[in-house]
Amino acid sequence: MSLLTLQNVKASYGSSEALFDINLSVSEGEVVALMGRNGMGKSTTVKTICRMIPTSGQLTFDGQDLSRLASHQAARLGIGLVPEGRRCFANLTVTENLQAASRSGPWDLARVTTLFPRLDERKRQRASTLSGGEQQMVAVARALMTNPRLLILDEATEGLAPIVRQEIWGAIAQLKNETGMAIIVIDKSLTELAQVCDRATILERGKIVWDGLMTDLTFDISERLIGV
Structure with missing residues (x-):
């Protein structure tokens, strides 16, 4: 059963249309890669799901109409976002960043710091003093602290050192294998995506040009539509 469904969805920035008749679904426990070259509509799709643009x-989530909701109401339904650019609260400590997003559920401080042990070591540090990789861990952990049913990661490994990238990918794999959480992942690394994702959807100029099982995404298709 689909947890998230978009049917014939269009989105715009003012008079400029950005998405054209998008049809997308994510089932409970499914991990979906949202792919495409830069500027093709991936982040706009995320903003649409999170109710940030007209x-x-x-749009339905767990059978409820998303189209009439504000972004904070969509989040309360169980949509957790790890935004592009991390956007940690710079002057707050790691613990304060996490507590600011906390909602009741299985994901608490103890659990997120088990997923990312480094955050326990840095818990009293301000976010502004952390490395880029550590800030990204805070961003992922903060989204988990909302106890979402759907987690959206928008370029969560971009610009990070290889060892930190692998730590993030390891956490995503752990979430898939141990929680049954639905996840949408936006990233450029086909190798890592292939290891954790069940399906892939490719966008080009605001339209879906390919959708299918990750195992069916051949090199020829990815080369033609993504350029990787």
């Missing part, structure tokens, strides 16, 4: 069409 849209038309049908």
Whole structure:
């Protein structure tokens, strides 16, 4: 059963249309890669799901109509976002960043610091003093502290050192294998995506140009549509 469904969804920035008749679904426990070259509509799709921009069409989450909701109301339904650029609260400590997003559920400080032990070591440090990789861990952990049913990661490994990238990918794999959480992942690394994702959707100029099982995403398709 689909947890998230978009049917014939369009989105725009003012008079400029950005998405054209998007049809996308994510089932409970499914990990979906949202792919495409830069500027093709991936982050706009995320903003649409999280109710950050005007849209038309049908959007449902767990059977509820998303189209009439504000972004904070969508989040309360169980949509957790790890935004592009991390956006930690610079003057707050690691613990304060996490507590600021906390909602009741299985994900608490103890559990997120088990997933990312380095955050326990840095818990009293301000976010502004952390490395880029540590800030990204805070961003992922903060989203988990909302206890989401759907986790969206927008370029969560971009610009990070290889060892930190692998730590983030390891956490995503752990979430998939141990929680049954639905996840949407935006990233450019086909190798890592292939290891954790069940399906892939490719966008080009605001339209879906390919959708299918990750195992069916061949080199020829990825080379033609993504350029990797």
